Amino acid sequence: MTNKEKTELYSNKIKLELSIRLSSAEYMLWIHPLIPHSVFANQMTFIAPSENAANTLLSHYGELFCTVSRSIGLPVDDFVFMTKSQLEKSGDYTEEKENKEEKISEERKNPFVAKYTFENFVIADNNRFASVAAQTVAQSPGSNANLLTLNPLYIYGGVGLGKTHLLHAIGNYLFEHNPNMNVIYTTAEKISNDYFASLNQYSTDKDSYRNFRKKYSQCDVLMVDDVQFMQKKGGLQEVFFHIFNDLYINGKQIVLSSDRPPKEINDIEDRLRSRFESGIMTDISAPSLDTRINIIKKKLSSSNQTLDDDIICYLAEKVNTNIRELEGALLKIIMLCNLTHRKPTMEIAKEALKEKESEYTEQIDSDKIINYVSDYYRIPASDIIGKKKTKDIVEARMVAIYLVCEMLNLPLVSIGQIFGGRDHTTIIYSRDKIAGQIAANKGVSKAVEDIRSAIKCG
Ligand code: ADP
Ligand code: MG
Numbered sequence: 001m002t003n004k005e006k007t008e009l010y011s012n013k014i015k016l017e018l019s020i021r022l023s024s025a026e027y028m029l030w031i032h033p034l035i036p037h038s039v040f041a042n043q044m045t046f047i048a049p050s051e052n053a054a055n056t057l058l059s060h061y062g063e064l065f066c067t068v069s070r071s072i073g074l075p076v077d078d079f080v081f082m083t084k085s086q087l088e089k090s091g092d093y094t095e096e097k098e099n100k101e102e103k104i105s106e107e108r109k110n111p112f113v114a115k116y117t118f119e120n121f122v123i124a125d126n127n128r129f130a131s132v133a134a135q136t137v138a139q140s141p142g143s144n145a146n147l148l149t150l151n152p153l154y155i156y157g158g159v160g161l162g163k164t165h166l167l168h169a170i171g172n173y174l175f176e177h178n179p180n181m182n183v184i185y186t187t188a189e190k191i192s193n194d195y196f197a198s199l200n201q202y203s204t205d206k207d208s209y210r211n212f213r214k215k216y217s218q219c220d221v222l223m224v225d226d227v228q229f230m231q232k233k234g235g236l237q238e239v240f241f242h243i244f245n246d247l248y249i250n251g252k253q254i255v256l257s258s259d260r261p262p263k264e265i266n267d268i269e270d271r272l273r274s275r276f277e278s279g280i281m282t283d284i285s286a287p288s289l290d291t292r293i294n295i296i297k298k299k300l301s302s303s304n305q306t307l308d309d310d311i312i313c314y315l316a317e318k319v320n321t322n323i324r325e326l327e328g329a330l331l332k333i334i335m336l337c338n339l340t341h342r343k344p345t346m347e348i349a350k351e352a353l354k355e356k357e358s359e360y361t362e363q364i365d366s367d368k369i370i371n372y373v374s375d376y377y378r379i380p381a382s383d384i385i386g387k388k389k390t391k392d393i394v395e396a397r398m399v400a401i402y403l404v405c406e407m408l409n410l411p412l413v414s415i416g417q418i419f420g421g422r423d424h425t426t427i428i429y430s431r432d433k434i435a436g437q438i439a440a441n442k443g444v445s446k447a448v449e450d451i452r453s454a455i456k457c458g
Contacts, residue, residue, distance in 0.1 A: 017072055018031050042078050043080060059328070115302075117169050130155050152276065152278070153254070154279060154280065154281040155258075159324070171221075187229070220252055222247055254279075259412070289317065307344050311346055314346065377399075398431075415427045
């Protein structure tokens with residue numbers, strides 16, 4: 001198969017999957033216009049119709065592309081969106097790609113997200129210690145000679161608050177200042193996949209497992225994002241424990257991130273937990289209004305855009321926890337202005353936030369959602385959060401979990417607590433199960449829509 005054929009094939013598979021997962025309007029606006037350009041190693045490039053579209057795709061849909069790619073078993077987890085003219089400028093838009101690709105692979109490519117730098121990170125009270133620690137690590141990774149070592153550096157906090165950004169910032173800094181260092185950024189999920197793949201390949205390739213161990217134990221800096229997802233099964237944690245020790249003993253830097261502190265990760269071996277706790281732990285909490293305003297201003301100035309202060313304040317007040325959503329809302333305003341050739345006004349800002357409006361203004365909380373589900377299914381709320389497993393109750397419970405995940409911006413662990421102390425993996429399972437059924441099962445999809453509109457109306 002030529003690269004061109006491979007690219008087409010991957011693109012078709014990904015687009016098909018996205019057409020199922022996204023609303024048709026969203027699909028037609030963002031995904032349909034994309035032209036597949038190339039696949040190179042784990043990176044896939046698409047041509048986007050405009051720079052704005054390329055930016056939105058990266059910030060808004062980048063993770064979804066990775067998730068989808070993983071879920072359909074494609075070996076790409078890095079998606080690049082560029083306009084045709086950006087590609088031409090980068091000298092990467094020629095037909096004789098295959099030769100070129102080999103050349104690129106000889107030079108080292110920066111594997112880190114370019115915009116996730118320290119310069120682009122707004123430091124404030126909610127993240128001051130974490131960002132200073134990350135910068136220190138970037139400047140002197142693994143310096144075990146000091147009495148006070150930042151090894152491992154463990155950063156935790158809720159979704160969309162900048163953990164991945166900081167990890168990539170360390171990577172970008174080292175790529176620039178210490179280009180010969182072998183710096184690995186990975187996620188717990190990816191390292192798990194690598195490990196199990198190496199075991200599966202063992203029958204045909206006796207070196208597969210050794211190569212896996214070597215890759216991770218012989219790097220200079222190992223960053224593992226979202227370690228709460230490190231699976232306990234199959235000896236993975238034991239292997240990771242040894243990798244950790246190899247690195248640590250050799251004075252190599254380890255950086256970990258998670259949505260919670262080690263002591264709150266249930267599914268982890270004690271000895272690994274105590275390793276995680278043995279360096280510096282620091283949390284990132286929700287940003288204050290001032291910080292949110294500063295973040296919006298920084299994002300605007302780095303993309304040469306401007307907005308009136310009252311619009312900035314409106315946005316910062318409405319979207320008050322997750323910075324990823326804040327960026328999404330901001331992009332939506334800019335896109336709306338570009339699409340309709342209007343100047344940004346408060347009306348446009350309100351229009352852009354319309355879908356989210358009810359989420360942010362009317363007080364929707366988990367009790368309200370559970371009560372509506374309870375009314376709809378005629379099942380007591382106590383059974384919805386309880387342990388009974390009859391078919392109706394299980395369906396109602398999963399629908400309630402799905403709606404809480406969709407409508408409220410809460411960490412999975414908290415949602416688990418709301419639903420009678422269930423583990424976050426159960427929450428993910430229920431959420432994804434209902435998401436899947438919405439496409440396939442009319443009854444479930446109608447229930448979800450009816451309940452959602454009832455909640456929004458009031
Ligand atoms: P997490 O990994 O904690 O879920 P991310 O690192 O993916 O969150 O951050 C979500 C988005 O918010 C990213 O686009 C990131 O650049 C942005 N962001 C988060 N915190 C800040 C900050 N302090 N300054 C600038 N951007 C931020
Ligand atoms: Mg992250």
